[in-house]
Amino acid sequence: MTAPALVALAHGSRDPRSAATINALTELVACMRPDLRVETAFLDLSEPGFDEVVDRLVAEGYSEIVVVPLLLTEAYHAKVDVPQAAEQASSRHEGLRIHVTKVLGIESAFFNVLDRRLREALKENRVRELDALVLAGAGSSDPLANAMISRAARAWGSHHRLPTIAAFASSVPPAAGEAVRAHRADGRRHIAVGMLFLAPGVLPDRVKELALEAGAVAVAEPLGAEQEIAQVILARYAVGAVELVPLEAMFA
The missing domain is CATH 3.40.50.1400 (Rossmann fold)
Structure with a gap:
């Protein structure tokens, strides 16, 4: 069969x-x-x-x-x-x-991939210190979908023992730039952004642009293959x- x-x-x-x-x-x-x-x-x-x-x-x-x-x-x-x-x-x-x-x-194993992408971004940008994270996802009109991103951000931040804000590329605030600025308003200066996207595209590019404009020291690539x-x-x-x-x- x-x-x-x-x-x-x-x-x-x-x-x-x-x-x-x-x-x-x-x-x-x-x-x-x-x-x-x-x-x-x-x-x-x-x-x-x-x-x-x-x-x-x-x-x-x-x-x-x-x-x-x-x-x-x-x-x-x-x-x-x-x-x-x-x-x-x-x-x-x-x-x-x-x-x-x-x-x-968002399976627990995906956090291993997130960390891998983050390490690559930190190495590329020669970043040796972090004091905050942002985890960016697509965003949706469905609050339950957004809640999944927020839970993932809390779990990721808890793992790294760093304050972490969930950000969204569309539909709902905060955008990546707003999340980075919120950390900076609290006195944090070494902020990196992780991507909860499978692949590159318009939305991940926008996340990266906004985060860097707001002062992020590194932005990771999407999860990939x-x-x-x-x-x-x-x-x-x-x-x-x-x-x-x-x-x-x-x-x-």
């Missing part, structure tokens, strides 16, 4: 660096599980689109697909866009079963693949 295909579904961006990073992450997943069919797809702005990938898999004989949303929070895309895309794809192909997993979220993230993708897939198994088959 052929295992379900894994489709890593990202939002997409006009910035080609974003798609390149997502493709590199998916390639890493495929290298870790060469027995699986692993595909990248995008909701918008980048190619290939989700429908194109699903159509190709069905044409090749796949009847089961596990979709892993490459999203860090449960915001609008996770709650509306992804389920809607899966439902529409299923309706176009009789007998096709698609299971959408939980989003990646890393083994810790690939492992979470595979963990989400494993749960999704089990969900596709009929109950009678499990107890046969």
Whole structure:
């Protein structure tokens, strides 16, 4: 019996660096599980689109697909866009079963990647001292999604024993520059910014610009294609693949 295909579904961006990073992450997943069919797809702005990938898999004989949303929070895309895309794809192909997993979220292993990116930024900028951090995420009209970023900021700051403020690239305050200035108003001068984004793009670039203008000494790059993230993708897939198994088959 052929295992379900894994489709890593990202939002997409006009910035080609974003798609390149997502493709590199998916390639890493495929290298870790060469027995699986692993595909990248995008909701918008980048190619290939989700429908194109699903159509190709069905044409090749796949009847089961596990979709892993490459999203860090449960915001609008996770709650509306992804389920809607899966439902529409299923309706176009009789007998096709698609299971959408939980989003990646912000797993504890991701803090290892955050720290790696931070160390790289500190080394590049020859920073030897820190007295505050900012953790920047995309921002959303969904308060629960923003709360996830805020919780992550508290956890990251607690780990480093440094005051840490969550910042957002859109929708809600504070922006990265405002967060840096808030630290400076408290007398702190050595402030670094971490990025809760999977890939480069317009929003991370804006975060970096605002943070540096406000006086940050270093701004880390987005998480990127890393083994810790690939492992979470595979963990989400494993749960999704089990969900596709009929109950009678499990107890046969």
